[in-house]
Each structure stands twice: as structure tokens, then as C-alpha cells.
Amino acid sequence: MIALSEISAAAVCSAPGPSPLTDGAIAVLNLQAQIDGLEGQGASAEAATLIDLLILRGLIHGRISDYERAAQLADRQIGAAIADAAAYVARARTRAVFHRFAEALDDLDYADRISPQESATRQDRAAILQAMGRYDEALVTYVAADHRGEFEQAAALAGLWAERGETDMAQRFYLESLRTYRGVSPFPLTLLDFQLGVMWMRHERLHQARTCFEAAIRRVPAYAAAQGHLAEVEGHLGNPEAALTRLYPLVASSDDPDYAAQLARILGEMGRNDEASGWCRLAANRYHELTGAHCEAFADHAAEFWLGPGNDPLEGLRLAMLNVRVRKTPRAHELLAQALDAIAPAAASARCSGAHLPNRAATQL
Amino acid sequence: MSDHFSGPRALADPIADISDVFAFPAPDSPEHLVLVMDVFGKAGPSAVFSDAVIYRFRIRPVEIAATGSGAAFAPSKSEVTFDCTFDVPKSPAGAARPVQHGRCLTPSGRTVSFRADDENGGGEDGIQIFAGQRSEPFYLDVRMIEKTVATGKLSFKPKGSDTLYGTNILAIVIKLEWRKMLKGGPLFAVVCETLAAGQRPVRIERVGRPEIKNVSMSWKMFDQVNKDLEIRDLYNSEDAFDLKPDYFDAYRVRMNANLAFYDGLDGKIDWPFDQQGNHPLTKLLLADFLVVDASRPFAETSYFEIERSMLEGRTHATPGGRWLNQDIMDFVLTLYVNGGNGPPVNDGIDAPIAWSSKTFPYLAPPNPAKAAAA
Numbered sequence: 001m002i003a004l005s006e007i008s009a010a011a012v013c014s015a016p017g018p019s020p021l022t023d024g025a026i027a028v029l030n031l032q033a034q035i036d037g038l039e040g041q042g043a044s045a046e047a048a049t050l051i052d053l054l055i056l057r058g059l060i061h062g063r064i065s066d067y068e069r070a071a072q073l074a075d076r077q078i079g080a081a082i083a084d085a086a087a088y089v090a091r092a093r094t095r096a097v098f099h100r101f102a103e104a105l106d107d108l109d110y111a112d113r114i115s116p117q118e119s120a121t122r123q124d125r126a127a128i129l130q131a132m133g134r135y136d137e138a139l140v141t142y143v144a145a146d147h148r149g150e151f152e153q154a155a156a157l158a159g160l161w162a163e164r165g166e167t168d169m170a171q172r173f174y175l176e177s178l179r180t181y182r183g184v185s186p187f188p189l190t191l192l193d194f195q196l197g198v199m200w201m202r203h204e205r206l207h208q209a210r211t212c213f214e215a216a217i218r219r220v221p222a223y224a225a226a227q228g229h230l231a232e233v234e235g236h237l238g239n240p241e242a243a244l245t246r247l248y249p250l251v252a253s254s255d256d257p258d259y260a261a262q263l264a265r266i267l268g269e270m271g272r273n274d275e276a277s278g279w280c281r282l283a284a285n286r287y288h289e290l291t292g293a294h295c296e297a298f299a300d301h302a303a304e305f306w307l308g309p310g311n312d313p314l315e316g317l318r319l320a321m322l323n324v325r326v327r328k329t330p331r332a333h334e335l336l337a338q339a340l341d342a343i344a345p346a347a348a349s350a351r352c353s354g355a356h357l358p359n360r361a362a363t364q365l
Numbered sequence: 366m367s368d369h370f371s372g373p374r375a376l377a378d379p380i381a382d383i384s385d386v387f388a389f390p391a392p393d394s395p396e397h398l399v400l401v402m403d404v405f406g407k408a409g410p411s412a413v414f415s416d417a418v419i420y421r422f423r424i425r426p427v428e429i430a431a432t433g434s435g436a437a438f439a440p441s442k443s444e445v446t447f448d449c450t451f452d453v454p455k456s457p458a459g460a461a462r463p464v465q466h467g468r469c470l471t472p473s474g475r476t477v478s479f480r481a482d483d484e485n486g487g488g489e490d491g492i493q494i495f496a497g498q499r500s501e502p503f504y505l506d507v508r509m510i511e512k513t514v515a516t517g518k519l520s521f522k523p524k525g526s527d528t529l530y531g532t533n534i535l536a537i538v539i540k541l542e543w544r545k546m547l548k549g550g551p552l553f554a555v556v557c558e559t560l561a562a563g564q565r566p567v568r569i570e571r572v573g574r575p576e577i578k579n580v581s582m583s584w585k586m587f588d589q590v591n592k593d594l595e596i597r598d599l600y601n602s603e604d605a606f607d608l609k610p611d612y613f614d615a616y617r618v619r620m621n622a623n624l625a626f627y628d629g630l631d632g633k634i635d636w637p638f639d640q641q642g643n644h645p646l647t648k649l650l651l652a653d654f655l656v657v658d659a660s661r662p663f664a665e666t667s668y669f670e671i672e673r674s675m676l677e678g679r680t681h682a683t684p685g686g687r688w689l690n691q692d693i694m695d696f697v698l699t700l701y702v703n704g705g706n707g708p709p710v711n712d713g714i715d716a717p718i719a720w721s722s723k724t725f726p727y728l729a730p731p732n733p734a735k736a737a738a739a
Contacts, residue, residue, distance in 0.1 A: 019561040020563055022416060026380075026453060030380050030405070033409035033410065033412035034379055182567060
């Protein structure tokens with residue numbers, strides 16, 4: 001659901017390149033310690049930090065429940081501090097995580113009105129514009145943003161160019177990010193490694209993608225999305241057993257159905273259909289739940305599932321259309337095209353039998 | 366926690382964020398000096414030290430160079446350091462906390478090994494070291510400090526709300542036989558630093574005195590020169606014993622402006638600026654190291670007593686430095702607001718959840734996980 005490329009590394013946290021980084025296991029323990037230490041603290045600034053940390057933990061462990069908790073906390077903060085710009089920025093972040101981009105931008109606008117002298121919202125605004133596919137506006141906004149340092153600027157631009165698929169520019173800023181990193185936390189760099197990996201995957205440069213995902217995992221072994229994407233790459237590279245080894249722990253630790261969906265696909269391709277159907281049912285149930293609760297956020301990944309192992313092209317098309325309304329990214333358009341291709345045989349068959357596409361799908365096309 | 370969250374970088378890397386530094390003659394052993402560095406304010410139960418950070422104690426012999434209105438210290442060029450580093454912890458089955466081992470490189474080149482959370486610490490001849498999670502010894506009401514600054518009026522309540530109540534920190538405690546382990550003295554200047562490890566370690570943070578970066582330097586709005594400058598990361602990157610002349614004026618102007626704000630809170634001026642336009646405390650506070658006289662017996666409330674004696678042209682009576690239980694916020698506020706010429710300023714918080722003890726490792730054991738929320 002929440003692709004990392006939609007959340008700029010700099011928006012999540014900040015830290016060194018050539019210097020050693022804190023071991024990934026320590027970093028995860030201390031992320032937990034930060035969250036535990038801030039739970040129950042009432043102050044607005046602390047609540048905003050807690051929301052950011054919950055989003056980061058959700059990202060690392062692939063835990064949607066963390067995003068949901070962050071969103072609840074953000075709503076509660078607005079209720080408690082109606083005139084606090086930081087509370088609106090925090091809620092904008094949680095709304096962005098759930099792809100409620102228009103509402104997120106509304107929150108940032110409101111924060112700007114309450115506290116016009118603060119320029120902190122620009123970075124968040126740029127990340128949201130990027131996620132919506134409004135890349136040129138995102139670029140202008142990133143450049144205008146009052147960045148906290150060279151690393152933050154370079155990391156944001158690496159993420160933007162990676163999302164645009166401009167590999168040379170993305171790599172240039174990625175290297176600049178490594179060069180300018182001065183912290184010891186591994187999180188900002190592992191997130192960047194992942195973004196580059198996703199970029200190479202989209203270009204079907206699977207060996208480069210694998211290198212990036214492996215780098216991300218060396219920094220933070222618990223990083224679920226990197227493990228999941230590496231599994232996908234390994235599957236494509238003809239090593240399904242390695243992929244399965246990575247995916248089984250993820251379905252136990254994460255509440256994101258992506259990993260069950262991947263297991264279903266790979267096991268199906270291996271001819272282990274009984275096992276595949278079990279994981280498929282699990283993923284289907286969870287996608288139904290999630291698209292019911294957070295439709296915008298899960299439309300893209302759920303559409304992929306229904307177009308693949310879920311085998312419900314109509315549902316895939318419905319969600320792909322919804323997704324393209326939320327975000328006009330090249331990936332969203334590709335997904336819609338894929339859905340239309342998938343539905344074509346069904347539609348042709350339906351026309352032959354005198355049936356029609358569902359009204360919703362037909363009108364939205 | 367007097368220095369916790371002292372700048373954007375510290376926020377991003379709490380494990381390298383020094384919250385407090387203490388230096389005091391050992392209450393249980395006069396021939397020993399105790400140095401304490403706290404990091405990771407509001408640390409949850411799983412918090413451990415980073416394996417990529419050097420936790421450094423820097424100690425220099427220091428002389429009193431001048432007294433009266435131009436009071437100043439002259440730290441020696443010679444320095445000793447104690448560098449503490451940590452391994453990646455292991456998590457044995459059933460253990461409440463991961464087991465982490467550390468080591469301290471002493472000035473003589475010896476390495477002292479220890480296991481985190483072991484109250485006996487590690488040690489050998491002349492030195493004992495503890496590292497681990499402990500109860501936060503600092504106490505203050507942050508909201509009322511913010512309100513005071515926002516309104517320009519002392520806003521503390523008779524019974525305040527301790528922002529840090531029930532929270533924990535990670536502490537490193539070094540108890541050393543100072544005549545054996547240090548050179549010179551008995552007056553020493555102490556600074557603690559965190560550095561990103563590597564072939565050329567890079568300073569992440571440094572702390573000497575309490576409440577310099579937050580209470581004294583963080584407010585931008587009184588500074589007529591650098592109204593928009595978040596000055597603390599720059600200040601953190603500096604060598605406490607050798608501030609760059611290029612930036613010194615930025616720190617000086619910020620400190621002057623903020624100290625003048627505090628001085629005006631009671632409606633009278635207790636600290637008239639000198640002929641160069643500086644607050645009388647600015648120069649001393651920007652000498653941002655704890656000065657402790659290791660030859661003096663332990664005292665409960667001794668922070669800044671050496672500096673006060675210098676300003677007043679008398680000999681100090683206490684070891685100075687800083688003891689764990691001193692009510693630093695009341696002291697700093699009273700110092701800044703009326704210089705001791707008026708009633709003490711009380712922030713309404715007079716104790717932490719648990720007092721530190723007078724035996725090694727001094728800081729109280731960690732609080733249960735939910736003590737803060739409760």
C-alpha cells in the first residue's frame with residue numbers, strides 16, 4: 001500500500017555516510033524505546049514526534065496498525081489543540097500515508113494560515129505533490145523548502161528523481177545524500193536504498209534493484225518492505241525458494257497483505273496450488289478489509305492483487321480507476337492500462353453473452 | 366535532561382543526544398571524582414547505546430584567569446579523555462532487556478570492560494564504570510518555562526507538572542581516583558561529547574553546563590541580529606574549549622539577548638550590561654564546561670558556586686561542578702532573573718520521581734515502563 005517512494009526519507013527522519021551507522025537491530029530497539037518513552041505524554045510537540053515515529057515504525061515493520069494509530073493520534077491532537085499548526089502538519093502526514101492527499105494539503109494550508117512564518121510545511125507539501133504525480137510542482141517546492149541541511153535536500157531530490165524514473169539524476173542525488181549524511185541512524189539511508197531499488201525494479205533492472213534492496217537490509221534487517229521487494233526480485237530472477245524464505249517471516253510479523261499476496265503468486269507459479277490458495281484467501285480477506293477502511297491507500301496494491309493471484313479483474317479495474325483518480329503517476333496509469341487489458345477478454349466474453357460491465361466501471365471509464 | 370532535544374540533529378538521533386552532564390566529588394569516597402553523562406531522554410525500556418557512537422568525557426585542568434566583572438577561566442591545553450563504546454547487544458531468551466557490553470578507553474590506553482545495567486559496573490585500579498538505564502534525575506516544568514517566555518511573565522505554579530516525571534535515561538557513570546587518573550588539578554573542566562565513530566570521528570553533540578542550549582540559547586525572538594537562526598546545531602559542533610572566533614559573536618549576541626529577557630522578568634535589572642554591551646554572565650556561560658574542584662568535599666548544591674565566587678572576588682567554598690539532585694531549574698531561573706538579589710524563583714517542581722543516592726552508581730534505578738503515563 002504505502003510505497004516508500006511516497007514518503008521522502010527526509011520527511012521521516014535524518015542522519016552519516018562514510019562514518020559507521022548504528023546497527024539496524026539497535027536502531028529498531030531504540031525506535032521502539034522512543035515510542036514507548038513518548039506514549040502517554042500530552043504535549044503537542046511530543047505527540048507530533050510520536051506520530052512521526054509511529055509512521056516510521058509502520059514503514060519499517062510493514063505494520064498498518066501503526067499508521068492507523070498515528071492517524072487516530074493525529075485526529076485527537078487536532079481536537080485538543082485546534083490552533084496548533086504542528087498538529088495539522090502531523091495530521092497531514094498521516095493523511096498522506098493513507099493517500100488522502102487533498103485533505104493532507106488542506107491541513108498544510110491551514111497550518112500555514114495559523115503560522116505563516118513557519119516554512120516547515122513545504123517539505124511535507126512537496127512530498128505529497130510528488131506522491132500525487134505532480135512532479136514539477138514537487139520539484140519547485142522541494143527547492144524552495146527551508147531544508148535542515150544538505151542531506152535532507154539531496155535525499156528529497158533523490159527520492160523525487162527515483163519516483164520519476166530518472167535514473168541518472170536519482171543516482172547523483174543518492175550519492176550526494178551519502179556524502180552529506182552526518183548522523184548515525186541507519187533509517188534515512190535504508191529508506192533511500194529502498195527508493196532506488198524500487199526505481200530499478202520499475203525499469204526491470206533486477207540486479208541493480210537487488211543490490212539496493214540488499215543494501216537496505218544490511219542497514220536494517222527488519223525492514224519489511226525491503227525484504228518483501230527483494231523476495232519479489234528473487235522470484236523474478238528464478239529463485240523462488242529464496243523468495244519464500246524471506247516472505248514467510250513477513251506474513252507473521254506484518255499486517256500488510258502484500259506479503260501473503262506475493263506468497264500466493266509465487267507458490268502458484270511453482271504449482272503448489274493448495275498452499276497458494278490459502279495465502280490467497282488470507283490476502284483477499286485483508287484487502288477487502290483495508291479497501292473498506294482506507295480505499296485510497298490500498299487501491300493500487302489491492303488492484304495488483306485482484307489482477308494477479310486474486311483473479312478478479314473487475315475488482316482490479318475498479319480499484320485501478322480509483323487509484324488513478326487519487327494520483328496521476330505513471331505507475332497508476334500503467335496499472336489502469338494493465339487492468340483494462342485484463343478486463344478485455346472478460347468484456348469481450350460478456351458482450352458475447354449479452355452481459356455488461358458493471359455500471360460503475362463503465363461510467364468511470 | 367537539561368540539554369535534551371537541543372537542536373534538530375539531536376532530535377533525529379536521540380541515542381547521541383546528551384541530556385545532562387554531572388561532575389562531583391564522590392560522596393562515599395573523597396579521593397574519587399565522579400563524572401556522569403546522560404543520553405536518550407525519555408528512553409523506553411528497550412533503549413540501548415549505539416555501537417556507532419563514541420561517548421566521550423573530556424577533562425582539562427583549568428585555572429581561574431580573572432575575577433570580578435571580567436571573571437574568566439583558562440583551561441589548560443593538556444587534556445585527558447575517557448572514550449566509552451558499545452557492542453551490538455544480544456537478546457538471550459527470557460531476558461527483559463538485551464545484554465550489551467561496553468568498554469572504556471582510559472587516558473593511559475587501558476581498556477575497562479563492563480556489562481550494561483550491571484550496578485557494580487566494570488573496573489580496575491582507580492576506576493569504576495557503570496552504563497545502563499536509570500531514572501531521569503532532572504526535573505522541570507517545560508510548559509511553564511515556555512509560557513514564561515511567551516508571555517514575558519513568570520508563569521510557574523506553586524505545584525508544577527514535572528515534564529520528566531517517571532521517565533528514564535541511559536547513563537554512563539565514571540568514578541575515578543583523580544590524583545591517579547588525571548593530570549594537574551584540583552580544578553578541572555569537564556565536557557561530554559558524542560561522536561560518530563569512524564576513522565575521523567565527527568562530533569554530534571557536546572554538553573558542559575546545564576540549560577545552555579535550551580533555556581539560555583534556543584529562543585530566537587529576543588535576538589535582534591539572528592532572529593531566524595537555529596543556533597544550537599552550530600553551537601553543538603564547536604569545540605567547547607576552543608570556540609571559533611567566526612561564530613562567537615553570534616553566540617554572544619544570542620546569550621546577551623536571552624539573559625536580558627530573563628533579567629527583566631521581575632521588573633528590575635539585576636545584571637546591567639558592561640561597557641562592551643555584554644551581560645555579566647555571558648562570557649562565563651559560554652565557557653561551556655563544568656568546573657569542579659576535586660579537592661573539596663562533596664556538596665549537595667554547588668553548581669556555579671565557583672563562578673559566583675569569581676564574580677564576587679572571593680575564594681570558592683564548594684567543589685562546584687554539579688550534583689545529581691540539585692534543583693537546577695530553580696537555581697538557573699533565580700540566577701538569571703534576580704542574581705540572588707530577590708526571592709528564589711521556584712518552578713513548582715522540587716524533586717524528581719526518585720532521588721539519586723550517594724553510593725555507586727548514584728542514579729536511581731529505572732522507573733517501570735508506565736510510570737510516566739500514570
